[in-house]
Amino acid sequence: MRFCLTMKSSGVGLCVLALGMCQIIIARKVLDCNVTGEWRNELGSRLLLTSVGPEVRGVYRTAVESVRGAAGPNREAKVIGVISDGPQPTIAFSVLWAKGSCASWVGQCFTLPGGDQVLNTLWMLRSAVSSSMNDWDGTRLGDDRFVFLRGAESP
Amino acid sequence: MRFCLTMKSSGVGLCVLALGMCQIIIARKVLDCNVTGEWRNELGSRLLLTSVGPEVRGVYRTAVESVRGAAGPNREAKVIGVISDGPQPTIAFSVLWAKGSCASWVGQCFTLPGGDQVLNTLWMLRSAVSSSMNDWDGTRLGDDRFVFLRGAESP
Amino acid sequence: MRFCLTMKSSGVGLCVLALGMCQIIIARKVLDCNVTGEWRNELGSRLLLTSVGPEVRGVYRTAVESVRGAAGPNREAKVIGVISDGPQPTIAFSVLWAKGSCASWVGQCFTLPGGDQVLNTLWMLRSAVSSSMNDWDGTRLGDDRFVFLRGAESP
Amino acid sequence: MRFCLTMKSSGVGLCVLALGMCQIIIARKVLDCNVTGEWRNELGSRLLLTSVGPEVRGVYRTAVESVRGAAGPNREAKVIGVISDGPQPTIAFSVLWAKGSCASWVGQCFTLPGGDQVLNTLWMLRSAVSSSMNDWDGTRLGDDRFVFLRGAESP
Structure with a gap:
C-alpha cells in the first residue's frame, strides 16, 4: 500500500477508499472457483480435474455402478470436457x-460464503x-x- | 471369392460355408454405425464428428440459441467427447x-433397417x-x- | 356476417376489415390445441386425455416396459395431472x-401449420x-x- | 402384551417369539416413510402432502421463481399426483x-437410519x-x- 503511505493528512479519505478497493480485489481473488484439484461427491466418488484453457481433463473414480463391473476393474475412467472462464465457471x-x-x-462451480468450493x-x-426400439x-x-478436497500440489 | 473358385468338387461344402461367412461379414459391416462424418438434427443444427479411438472431436453449428448471441458470431463450437466401440456405439x-x-x-448410434444412420x-x-442460490x-x-448426411471424404 | 350485409356502399372498407377480423378469429379457433381425445407416440403407446379446468385425467397404455410385467397385466395406468389454458397449453x-x-x-401442445396437433x-x-444409497x-x-388421433366422441 | 402375560410357564418360548415379532412390527412401522405432512427443500420451498390411496394431493409454496411473478401472488399451487404403496414409496x-x-x-421417500424422512x-x-420451433x-x-417437518395434526 505504498500509495496510501505516501498520502498526506488531507488524503485520508482517498486512502481508505483505496484500501477498500484492495479488499474487494482480494476477496474476488479468493472467491474464484478453481476446478483444478480433487473433488468428492456425496456417494464417495472422486473426480480429479485439470483445466487447460477451455478444456478439462482428469480421472473419475466412481463409488457406485448400475451393474456390477460396469465401470471396469478400477471403476476409473478418463474425464474429458469443457469449462468456461470467469469466477464461477460452467463445466x-x-x-x-x-x-x-x-x-x-453439466454444472457450475461456486465458492460458498465460507470459502468452500x-x-x-x-x-x-x-x-x-x-x-433403436429400445432406445x-x-x-x-x-x-x-x-x-x-484439495488443489493440485505445487512441484 | 477366389478362395472358393479354386476349390475342387470335394470342397463344395466348405465353399458354401465360406460364402455364408462372407455374407455375415458384409452385413455386419453395412450395419455398423460409424459416427465420423456430418449429421443434422430436426432443427437444422449441424454436427461434424471424427472418432479417434475412444474419443470424438468435431464442430457443432447450432441453428438455435436461448438468447440472441449466446452461441457466438458463427454459432459454432468445438465438440469434445467419448465413444464406445461396437456396432452401435454409445456417445x-x-x-x-x-x-x-x-x-x-449423451446417446447412441443406430443403423436403421433401411441402412440409414x-x-x-x-x-x-x-x-x-x-x-449457488440460483443454481x-x-x-x-x-x-x-x-x-x-455424409461420411468424411477420402483424401 | 349480418353486420357486413347491413352496411351501405360507404361501408365497404369497414366491411372488409370486419371480414378480416372474422378470419383471424376462425383461424385462431382452428389452431387451438385441444388435448381431450386420443394420442399415440412414436412407440405405439396410447394416451387418452380429458381436461377439466386446470386438471387432466385419462388412461395411458404403454407399448414398452423396462422389465417384463412392470406396467401390469394390461400395461394400463390412470393419468392425473395439470394443464394450462391458452391456445397452446403446457401440460x-x-x-x-x-x-x-x-x-x-411435461410438455406443450402445438398445432402444426397443416392443422395436426x-x-x-x-x-x-x-x-x-x-x-437412499441406491437413489x-x-x-x-x-x-x-x-x-x-381423434377427439372424444360426442354423445 | 396381554397375550404374553396370560401364558403359563410352558409358554415362555412362545412368549419370547411373540415379543420378537412385536419388535419387528414396531421397527417396520417406524421405518415406513409416510409422505402425509409438511416438507421443506434446501431452498426453503414448502410442500404439504396428503396421500389417499394411490393419489397425492397438496399445496406447493415455492421459494424461487424463474421470472418474477411466474408462480403467482402467493407463489402457491395445487399439487396432484400418484404414490406407490410399500415402506419406501415412489412418488x-x-x-x-x-x-x-x-x-x-418424481422421486422416492426414504427413512434414514436416524429415523428422519x-x-x-x-x-x-x-x-x-x-x-413448436422453440419447443x-x-x-x-x-x-x-x-x-x-411434521406430520398432519390429529383432529
Missing part, C-alpha cells in the same frame, strides 16, 4: 465406462441398448454435488 | 458456447447463474435426433 | 405403474430402489412425441 | 403455476413457448431434496 464433461456405457455431467451438477448416464430405456438421470 | 460429448454456457449430449440423444444445456435455474433439458 | 401428468414405479411427463414431452420414470440409480429419462 | 406429482408454466417431480426428487419445469427451449431440469 461439461464426459466419461466412457469399461463396459460401453458413457455419462456426461462446490461443483453442482446434473448428469445423464447412457447405457447401450440392442436396437427409450437407455438413459438414466441424476444429480451430483461435489465438494473440493 | 457423450460436450461443447462450450461463446458466452459461457455449455452443453452435453441415426444418432438419438438427450442433452443438457447449462447456463451460468450468479450464485436451480441453470439447466435446460431436451432431445435431439441426428440423421447422417 | 404435466403422472402415472403409477402396477409394480410400484411411476412416471411424469402434437404433444411434445419429456419424461422421467422413477423405479423403487432399496435404500442415484432410480430415474430414467426420455422424450415422447404424441400425435393426435 | 410423482405435478403443479400448474399461475402464469402458465407447470412442473413435475427424506424425499429425494428430480424435477422438470415446463414453460410455454410460442411455437427445445421450454424445459428446465433440477433436483430437490425435501426433509420432513
Whole structure:
C-alpha cells in the first residue's frame, strides 16, 4: 500500500477508499472457483480435474455402478470436457465406462460464503441398448454435488 | 471369392460355408454405425464428428440459441467427447458456447433397417447463474435426433 | 356476417376489415390445441386425455416396459395431472405403474401449420430402489412425441 | 402384551417369539416413510402432502421463481399426483403455476437410519413457448431434496 503511505493528512479519505478497493480485489481473488484439484461427491466418488484453457481433463473414480463391473476393474475412467472462464465457471464433461456405457455431467462451480468450493451438477448416464426400439430405456438421470478436497500440489 | 473358385468338387461344402461367412461379414459391416462424418438434427443444427479411438472431436453449428448471441458470431463450437466401440456405439460429448454456457449430449448410434444412420440423444444445456442460490435455474433439458448426411471424404 | 350485409356502399372498407377480423378469429379457433381425445407416440403407446379446468385425467397404455410385467397385466395406468389454458397449453401428468414405479411427463401442445396437433414431452420414470444409497440409480429419462388421433366422441 | 402375560410357564418360548415379532412390527412401522405432512427443500420451498390411496394431493409454496411473478401472488399451487404403496414409496406429482408454466417431480421417500424422512426428487419445469420451433427451449431440469417437518395434526 505504498500509495496510501505516501498520502498526506488531507488524503485520508482517498486512502481508505483505496484500501477498500484492495479488499474487494482480494476477496474476488479468493472467491474464484478453481476446478483444478480433487473433488468428492456425496456417494464417495472422486473426480480429479485439470483445466487447460477451455478444456478439462482428469480421472473419475466412481463409488457406485448400475451393474456390477460396469465401470471396469478400477471403476476409473478418463474425464474429458469443457469449462468456461470467469469466477464461477460452467463445466461439461464426459466419461466412457469399461463396459460401453458413457455419462456426461453439466454444472457450475461456486465458492460458498465460507470459502468452500462446490461443483453442482446434473448428469445423464447412457447405457447401450440392442436396437433403436429400445432406445427409450437407455438413459438414466441424476444429480451430483461435489465438494473440493484439495488443489493440485505445487512441484 | 477366389478362395472358393479354386476349390475342387470335394470342397463344395466348405465353399458354401465360406460364402455364408462372407455374407455375415458384409452385413455386419453395412450395419455398423460409424459416427465420423456430418449429421443434422430436426432443427437444422449441424454436427461434424471424427472418432479417434475412444474419443470424438468435431464442430457443432447450432441453428438455435436461448438468447440472441449466446452461441457466438458463427454459432459454432468445438465438440469434445467419448465413444464406445461396437456396432452401435454409445456417445457423450460436450461443447462450450461463446458466452459461457455449455452443453452435453449423451446417446447412441443406430443403423436403421433401411441402412440409414441415426444418432438419438438427450442433452443438457447449462447456463451460468450468479450464485449457488440460483443454481436451480441453470439447466435446460431436451432431445435431439441426428440423421447422417455424409461420411468424411477420402483424401 | 349480418353486420357486413347491413352496411351501405360507404361501408365497404369497414366491411372488409370486419371480414378480416372474422378470419383471424376462425383461424385462431382452428389452431387451438385441444388435448381431450386420443394420442399415440412414436412407440405405439396410447394416451387418452380429458381436461377439466386446470386438471387432466385419462388412461395411458404403454407399448414398452423396462422389465417384463412392470406396467401390469394390461400395461394400463390412470393419468392425473395439470394443464394450462391458452391456445397452446403446457401440460404435466403422472402415472403409477402396477409394480410400484411411476412416471411424469411435461410438455406443450402445438398445432402444426397443416392443422395436426402434437404433444411434445419429456419424461422421467422413477423405479423403487432399496435404500437412499441406491437413489442415484432410480430415474430414467426420455422424450415422447404424441400425435393426435381423434377427439372424444360426442354423445 | 396381554397375550404374553396370560401364558403359563410352558409358554415362555412362545412368549419370547411373540415379543420378537412385536419388535419387528414396531421397527417396520417406524421405518415406513409416510409422505402425509409438511416438507421443506434446501431452498426453503414448502410442500404439504396428503396421500389417499394411490393419489397425492397438496399445496406447493415455492421459494424461487424463474421470472418474477411466474408462480403467482402467493407463489402457491395445487399439487396432484400418484404414490406407490410399500415402506419406501415412489412418488410423482405435478403443479400448474399461475402464469402458465407447470412442473413435475418424481422421486422416492426414504427413512434414514436416524429415523428422519427424506424425499429425494428430480424435477422438470415446463414453460410455454410460442411455437413448436422453440419447443427445445421450454424445459428446465433440477433436483430437490425435501426433509420432513411434521406430520398432519390429529383432529
